[in-house]
Amino acid sequence: MFEILMGLPLFKGVSRARMAETAGKSKFHFLKYLPGETIFRAGDSCVDIAFVISGSVRVKIVNPDGRFAVGQTIKAPDVIAPEFLYGKITQYPGTVTAVDTTGLLRISKADYMQILNSDNIFLLNYLNLLSMNAQKAVEGILAVSTGNLPERIAFWISALTQARSRDICLECRSRDLASLFGVPKASLKAALDSMTDEGLISYTPYCINVHDRRALLALLHNHSENPDD
Numbered sequence: 001m002f003e004i005l006m007g008l009p010l011f012k013g014v015s016r017a018r019m020a021e022t023a024g025k026s027k028f029h030f031l032k033y034l035p036g037e038t039i040f041r042a043g044d045s046c047v048d049i050a051f052v053i054s055g056s057v058r059v060k061i062v063n064p065d066g067r068f069a070v071g072q073t074i075k076a077p078d079v080i081a082p083e084f085l086y087g088k089i090t091q092y093p094g095t096v097t098a099v100d101t102t103g104l105l106r107i108s109k110a111d112y113m114q115i116l117n118s119d120n121i122f123l124l125n126y127l128n129l130l131s132m133n134a135q136k137a138v139e140g141i142l143a144v145s146t147g148n149l150p151e152r153i154a155f156w157i158s159a160l161t162q163a164r165s166r167d168i169c170l171e172c173r174s175r176d177l178a179s180l181f182g183v184p185k186a187s188l189k190a191a192l193d194s195m196t197d198e199g200l201i202s203y204t205p206y207c208i209n210v211h212d213r214r215a216l217l218a219l220l221h222n223h224s225e226n227p228d229d
Contacts, residue, residue, distance in 0.1 A: 005105070007077045008051050010125045018119060025118075026111045033057075033098035039080075040096040046084045048106045052076045055102030058167075061094035061160070068172045070157075072165035073099060082126070083133045085109060132163075149191035152181060154219045157210060168210035177208075 002019050005011055011019065030053075033039055039050075039057060056075040063069070074080060081092055086109075107115070116123045161168050178188040192208070195201045200216050202209045210216055 004053050004077065008053070008079065008105075009077070010049075010051075010079060010082070010122065010129065012125060013121045014119060018121075022115055022118060022122075026107060026115055029106045031104045031106060033102045033104065035098055035100050037098045038095065039098060039102075039104065040092045042092060042095045044092050046081065046090045046092055048108045049082060049085050049112050050080045051105040051107075052078050052080065053103045053105050056099040056166075057102055058097050058099050059094045059165075060097075067176050068170070070160045071167070071169045071171070072161045073167040074162060074165055076103070078162070078164055079129075083130055085112070149181065149183060149187060150195050151219050153191065153195070153208075154216045157208075158213070158217055158220075161213065165213065168213060170208040170210075171206060172208075174205050 002016055002023070005023065006014065006016065006019050014022075029048075033055075042061070052074055054076050056073050057080065058071060058073050059080065060069060060071040080096060081094075084090055084092060116126060157168065157170060160170070174185055174188060178185045181188065192201065192203050195216075196203065200211060200219075202211065
């Protein structure tokens with residue numbers, strides 16, 4: 001179990017002795033979810049930090065008018081929406097369901113705050129993750145109106161998804177996506193065809209499926225994510 005815990009992104013770099021001490025002092029809640037079971041609903045309060053320690057979960061975020069939705073699969077070892085634990089908005093942005101039999105480690109805000117204060121490595125891991133996500137969001141927004149169209153699409157998808165997510169699907173009508181990027185539908189189709197030919201995506205008039213998120217990021221000259229993620 002310590003090996004699993006030490007492999008979690010926010011616990012990386014700590015010693016086994018420190019991990020054992022932390023686990024002994026903090027309340028770690030280990031929970032199991034069956035395939036298809038809802039773990040969190042969009043808008044639920046984020047009262048603890050949730051790590052996927054086995055299996056995988058599907059996260060789906062839908063915008064208010066329902067025109068855009070993005071789905072992604074997060075596998076162990078990873079963390080669900082860590083940037084919503086603190087701040088002004090502390091509700092889950094999307095609905096989270098178990099893909100298969102899934103194990104979660106959940107730690108309350110109060111206990112997690114104690115963990116962050118107990119060792120600079122824990123604190124730096126969390127600050128680095130928050131900083132990366134904040135920078136990624138800025139890049140994604142700016143990319144909507146700059147760069148060539150495949151780069152803009154890649155930036156946008158990266159801003160909507162977590163670094164190690166898989167099976168990404170962006171659900172939207174082609175005309176809405178063309179309107180978002182301010183281009184004719186023919187230009188959007190040409191860009192999507194080019195990305196399809198490179199093996200990065202496949203698409204229909206209503207959905208873009210990302211085959212390899214890391215390869216998609218390779219289109220970009222600069223991005224905030226760690227290439228080892």
